[in-house]
Amino acid sequence: MKELDFDVIVVGGGPAGSSAARIIAENGCTVALIEKEKEIAETVRTSGVTWISDIKKFGIPEDCYNPIKKFSFCSPKNSVVIQDKVAKAAVLDVRKTYKFLAKRAENSGSQVFVSTNVSEVLQDSNGNCTGVIAKSGEKQIQFNGKVIIDASGFASIVAKELGYVKQWKKFGVGAEFEVKTEKLEYDNWWLMVGEEYSPAGYAWIFPTSKNTARIGVGIGKPDSDVDPTVRLNELIENKAGPIKDLGQIEKIEFHYGLIPNEGLSRKTVYNNVILVGDSAGQANPLVLEGIRYAIRFGEVAGRVVADAIRNDNVNETTLLSYEKEWKKAIQSKINSAVKVQNRWVGLSDEEWDKELSIINELTADEFLDFIRADFGVSKMVKLATHHPKMVVRQLFNMVKGT
Numbered sequence: 284m285k286e287l288d289f290d291v292i293v294v295g296g297g298p299a300g301s302s303a304a305r306i307i308a309e310n311g312c313t314v315a316l317i318e319k320e321k322e323i324a325e326t327v328r329t330s331g332v333t334w335i336s337d338i339k340k341f342g343i344p345e346d347c348y349n350p351i352k353k354f355s356f357c358s359p360k361n362s363v364v365i366q367d368k369v370a371k372a373a374v375l376d377v378r379k380t381y382k383f384l385a386k387r388a389e390n391s392g393s394q395v396f397v398s399t400n401v402s403e404v405l406q407d408s409n410g411n412c413t414g415v416i417a418k419s420g421e422k423q424i425q426f427n428g429k430v431i432i433d434a435s436g437f438a439s440i441v442a443k444e445l446g447y448v449k450q451w452k453k454f455g456v457g458a459e460f461e462v463k464t465e466k467l468e469y470d471n472w473w474l475m476v477g478e479e480y481s482p483a484g485y486a487w488i489f490p491t492s493k494n495t496a497r498i499g500v501g502i503g504k505p506d507s508d509v510d511p512t513v514r515l516n517e518l519i520e521n522k523a524g525p526i527k528d529l530g531q532i533e534k535i536e537f538h539y540g541l542i543p544n545e546g547l548s549r550k551t552v553y554n555n556v557i558l559v560g561d562s563a564g565q566a567n568p569l570v571l572e573g574i575r576y577a578i579r580f581g582e583v584a585g586r587v588v589a590d591a592i593r594n595d596n597v598n599e600t601t602l603l604s605y606e607k608e609w610k611k612a613i614q615s616k617i618n619s620a621v622k623v624q625n626r627w628v629g630l631s632d633e634e635w636d637k638e639l640s641i642i643n644e645l646t647a648d649e650f651l652d653f654i655r656a657d658f659g660v661s662k663m664v665k666l667a668t669h670h671p672k673m674v675v676r677q678l679f680n681m682v683k684g685t
């Protein structure tokens with residue numbers, strides 16, 4: 284079997300893996316970025332909604348996204364539109380963005396291996412991980428590394444093989460068609476809630492260009508046993524809600540994916556091993572968006588790992604600064620978002636109609652903070668005590684847990 288040695292092995296060429304690999308290479312370490320598919324982002328498993336402030340921070344080019352400044356919601360008997368003056372949200376061209384991130388990692392010196400499927404882990408006599416074995420075509424390759432980063436997304440292949448984690452039990456399943464539309468308000472997204480759209484989750488229309496959009500359905504498991512693909516086809520066929528305003532629809536591509544939804548339940552650092560992105564469960568549970576966290580904490584993981592290698596100490600205690608940093612950044616926000624999510628999962632159609640009226644009382648900035656789960660303590664206290672509308676004060680009192 285061919286054997287290759289690197290300082291760091293990153294498993295998974297998604298946003299988390301590419302971001303970690305880039306920072307590691309920039310810091311002078313050797314790194315292998317391993318992706319099982321034939322090319323980066325060959326399969327799209329995400330809707331790609333994110334925020335322009337984050338996109339800019341990450342240096343993602345403008346031709347990788349479609350800006351959004353109108354946020355529309357509909358429930359069975361209500362609908363609200365929150366209009367912003369400038370676009371602060373965006374829908375990514377997922378393939379282009381993920382390829383851009385991987386290319387940037389490669390340009391920084393990472394060695395990218397595609398069509399390379401990691402199937403086994405290697406451990407020394409103390410049980411510490413020393414590398415992985417991957418299948419590439421008919422050949423097997425052994426990758427030896429001082430640190431292994433599990434950025435394999437929902438699969439968490441490394442952590443699972445090491446016996447550190449079990450399969451996620453609570454997760455979201457999403458099915459989506461990228462479509463060409465006859466008519467489209469291309470800076471307006473739609474979130475559709477209530478039993479007809481999704482019994483535990485929501486449906487969406489996310490415009491990707493002047494005449495293309497992603498129409499999808501996300502369903503929480505095990506809360507509901509509805510198949511999102513079946514529901515999606517029904518909604519498109521029946522031209523439900525705002526789908527009818529799109530006119531003729533031509534399906535271009537089908538997307539399907541799974542995303543963990545267990546809050547921050549996982550330990551993400553072990554001797555020589557770090558979990559990042561979906562593998563670590565780092566997603567905003569309110570709308571299950573994790574791309575910006577995958578990139579941001581991929582970069583943190585990269586920095587911590589490169590430092591550890593430079594100092595020749597890659598044990599759990601040293602790598603723990605990664606977990607401390609990302610938890611400090613988002614733990615309390617995620618915990619607050621979990622409370623809102625729990626409230627939303629239990630809403631009946633009539634309650635959704637009322638919830639939309641509460642959302643309608645938020646300004647565009649308040650709404651964005653809310654949907655982004657950007658619940659800073661001082662902002663939350665301000666909304667809970669000083670917002671002119673009592674229903675909003677009640678909502679934020681619930682979020683902050685009083």
Ligand SMILES: Cc1cc2nc3c(=O)[nH]c(=O)nc-3n(C[C@H](O)[C@H](O)[C@H](O)COP(=O)(O)OP(=O)(O)OC[C@H]3O[C@@H](n4cnc5c(N)ncnc54)[C@H](O)[C@@H]3O)c2cc1C
Binds near residue numbers: 333434456
């Ligand atoms: C239906 C759906 C809609 C979503 N919508 C949004 C959204 O609108 N906005 C948002 O921010 N987030 C969204 N998310 C979540 C978002 O996709 C993830 O949080 C994000 O992609 C996590 O990045 P990652 O790098 O951790 O994992 P991934 O993007 O999943 O990348 C993991 C990579 O590892 C590779 N891999 C897996 N196993 C192996 C192996 N054995 N060997 C080698 N490679 C392997 C995979 O092929 C993949 O390329 C959505 C998720 C789903 C399922």
